[in-house]
Amino acid sequence: MFDTNIPILSYFIKKKRLRFLRGIVRGHNKLMNDNKMRLIFSLIDSIEKKDFCKSKVKFSPIIFGNCHDQAQSIIRQYLLSRTMYFSQTSFVKSLFYNIGINSKISCALPIEWRKVVEEYGFKVNYIKSQFYWFCFIIFMYCYGIFEIKKNFFISIINIIRNNKI
Secondary structure, three states, X not given: OOOOOOHHHHHHHHHHHHHHHHHHHHHHHHHHHOOOHHHHHHHHHHHHHXXXXXXXXXXXXXXXXXXXXXXXXXXXHHHHHHHHHOXXXXXXXHHHHHHXXXXXXXXXXXXXHHHHHHHOOOOEOHHHHHHHHHHHHHHHHHHHHHHHHHHHHHHHHHHHHHHHO
């Protein structure tokens, strides 16, 4: 995680990281010994198919363009890629870890997906998960604002450069 060596802090970070990795391995081995790995695959598959909009909301054609009919699928695929697979602590790692240490699952998931996880027999810590989901939403909002500002300034710089040429 850190490239520099901070004597006291690095020790605790490495220790926490090793404990997390041991928990992941224990959870994976526990599921393998109980022949429940297919349960994880079916859980992820049912989460991928779960609609998270309660009503048939019309999405804005300004934002989604010609694909506004498939907006829910677009949002669902984006959230799946961000929360399930490519985040620092992905859902699968978190699931294995919490199975390994016998605790409730805490991961940034929308409430509809948390209900699906509970339907499969896993316990979910709703307070932590809601907090992580809220932090995820705030982070993505700030990241979007940063990208808009960055593109705005790059556009202005390009306009100024082209006028001088």
